[in-house]
Amino acid sequence: FPVTIGGQNYDYTSQGAITKRGGHPKINSVADAQLRSLGLGMWNSTADVRRPIRAAGRKIQVFDANALTFTTLTDDTVSMNSDVFALNSTIPVNMAMFNTSNANTLWMTGGGASSMYGVYSATKVTANGVAAPTASSFSAAIGSGSGSLQAGTYRYSITYRKASTLAESNAVLEASVTITAGQNVDLTYVLTNLDTTLYDKINIYRSALNGATGFTTGDLVASINSSTASPYHDTGTSTSSNTNVPRAGGTIDNSVLPSGNPVGCVVYKRHLVTAINSTVYISDTNKPESWPTVNYITIPTGGKITGFGVISFTSRGSNTIDELLVVFKQNEVWAITGTTASDFALKFVDNIGCPNQSLVTAANGFLFWASNRGFQIWNGTGKPGYLSRFIEDQFKQGGDIDKSKLGIGFAVYSQKRNEVSWCLSTSSAGENKSMFKLDLRLTVAGMDESVGLSLVNGIFTPDVLSTSMYAGATFFSASDASEESYYLGDSRGFLYNAYTDVLDAGAGFTMKYQTPFLHFGAPAQTKQYHKIIAWVLDTGSWNLELDYWTNYKYQTTDQNSISLSGAPASTDSLIWSVGKWDEKKWDTSTGRVVPITFNLSPGSYNNVQGDSLKLQFVQTDSGSSGSQITLYGFTVYYTLLSVTK
Secondary structure, three states: OOOOEOOEEEEEOOOOOEEEEEOEOEOOOOOOOOOOEEEEEEEEOOOOOEEEEEEEOOEEEEEEOOOOEEEEOEEOOOOOOOOOOOOOOOOOEEEEEEEOOOOEEEEEEEOOOOOOEEEOOOOEEEEOOOOOOOEEEEEEEEEEEEOOOOOEEEEEEEEEEEOOOOOEOOOOOOEEEEEOOOEEEEEEEEEOOOOOOOEEEEEEEEEOOOOOOOOOEEEEEEEEEOOOOOOEEEOOOOOEEEEEOOOOOOOOOOOOOOOOOOEEEEEEOOEEEEEEOOEEEEOEOOEOOOOOHHHEEEOOOOOOEEEEEEEEEEOOOOOOEEEEEEEEEOOEEEEEEOOOOOOOEEEEEEOOOOOOHHHEEEEOOEEEEEOOOOEEEEOOOOOOEEOOHHHHHHHOOOOOEOHHHHHHOEEEEEOOOOEEEEEEEEOOOEEEEEEEEEEHHHHHHOOOHHHOOOEOOOOEEEEEOOOOEEEEEEEOOOOOOOOOEEEEEEOOOOEEEOOOOOOOOOOOOEEEEEOOOEOOOOOOOOEEEEEEEEEEEOOOOOEEEEEEEEOOOOOHHHOEEEEEEOOOOOOOOOOOOOOEEOHHHHHOOOOOEEEEEEEOOOOOOOOOEEOOEEEEEEEEOOOOOOOOOEEEEEEEEEEEOOEEO
């Protein structure tokens, strides 16, 4: 799964080996003015029109990988503002596509934005929600002429309709008038927040005869152009009768999100979901810009919500498919079940949270995320499983992963490679340069869901990037596209194609394959370790180093190392020696698996004795030769209680 830009990359082969392959090029040769990518996604309409979207700097852009162009989108107000995200923000942007009969919108949060924004066309974005009308004056009075209204008191209210998505506001303003039979009414107003570019219609509602203040049912008198001058002359006709009037807390509630910085963005059972601080906000069904006050759910523990995930599962009781809304905090996981406010239920799941939704992804019927402890997996039942036992040293105190920067990392699922990749910061490589790639083909094959997922041995391949990356996404550019596109974005204005079949010789980097602690079935018994045989494919000249530790040590200062450099000369007669080919097999094989033997000897940090042994195979490449190594496995020779095994 190629992710190393300009360098080398590593895959698992179909035979279960690890193989190195080429890196991949930049999409744009000239840096875009919006330098740091915050998020990548795909706008996809019901008519299957598709546009790759980039959140970068302060802007939202459509990018064309063929024309190498970036189009900055502007909002749907009269000011046509293009600044969406906070200046110099490093917060990842999360995206969710929501299509309705009225609009196709890719919604997003993060980047320090004070609102949720949505891409709805090739050139435009909109801030989520429709503000209720405000006015310096709003009154109803008896008008001239005659009409069909009965004698009594009538109340009037108005709403806005957004031009871009046809979403409607709540009704807040209200005026009343008492008339005799046959009189007309003039509704006069001076609106203070009317943007005739943003809002194309003003809906006028009239209560029933002698209706109550704050009426929630009435007649839709008219839907007039927002530019129409006041007053409106009501003769008693209506567009529809006995209709619901949108009010906060009413049957139809088109409330907007409260002020604050929304975090997280997912679609759950035809609801759009986000959070502000510790409260979950769930939109009305099929109405992603309406946020009924009855759909607010506050997580009772301290700390802010950091993101969401959605997972489908089969209910054991009814054997039907259902969805879970998974809510993350820094160190907690919660789940929300149900479809409407009448049956929403909040349930605690675990104390293993996630610092940002960008680290969460769904694949193969599971939800995956990165936590301060390691990598997690969950199928929606029982407790989440722990994936990273083989690499848990990376997450320990003093380990290589820089957990202070975990929140700017991101996860990507690739269908083509059947892999989940996390891009994280490490002490050894730097900020967002280390890729931890989970091979689902090998990992899922070793799982037994019938006994739970408390511990799953995830099969990871590590890569080191030559450039810090801050966003990634996979998608198919068209419905009939045969190849999945995988894009990465850096902080210098470039996007990269992270998967192609083109070998790209670039700057070299170090590949490391590290084992867990091996105790060979006897964890409490001391062993003498003699030699390690690495089984590799006979492919040419390259280097390989073995690092090893005993007695559960793992720091660099505690390791011993043995190096191999290049293929041996034909005159070298050694068969088993430190860091040399087994030449008898080398000389008689073509394209076959051959052994490399590393004879262990006492070093300055250990004496090759201990309860356990930990191995790390290291290859450092110059980046120019395109040489390849495939490691099929290894054999350990050791002595236990005078018995050689």
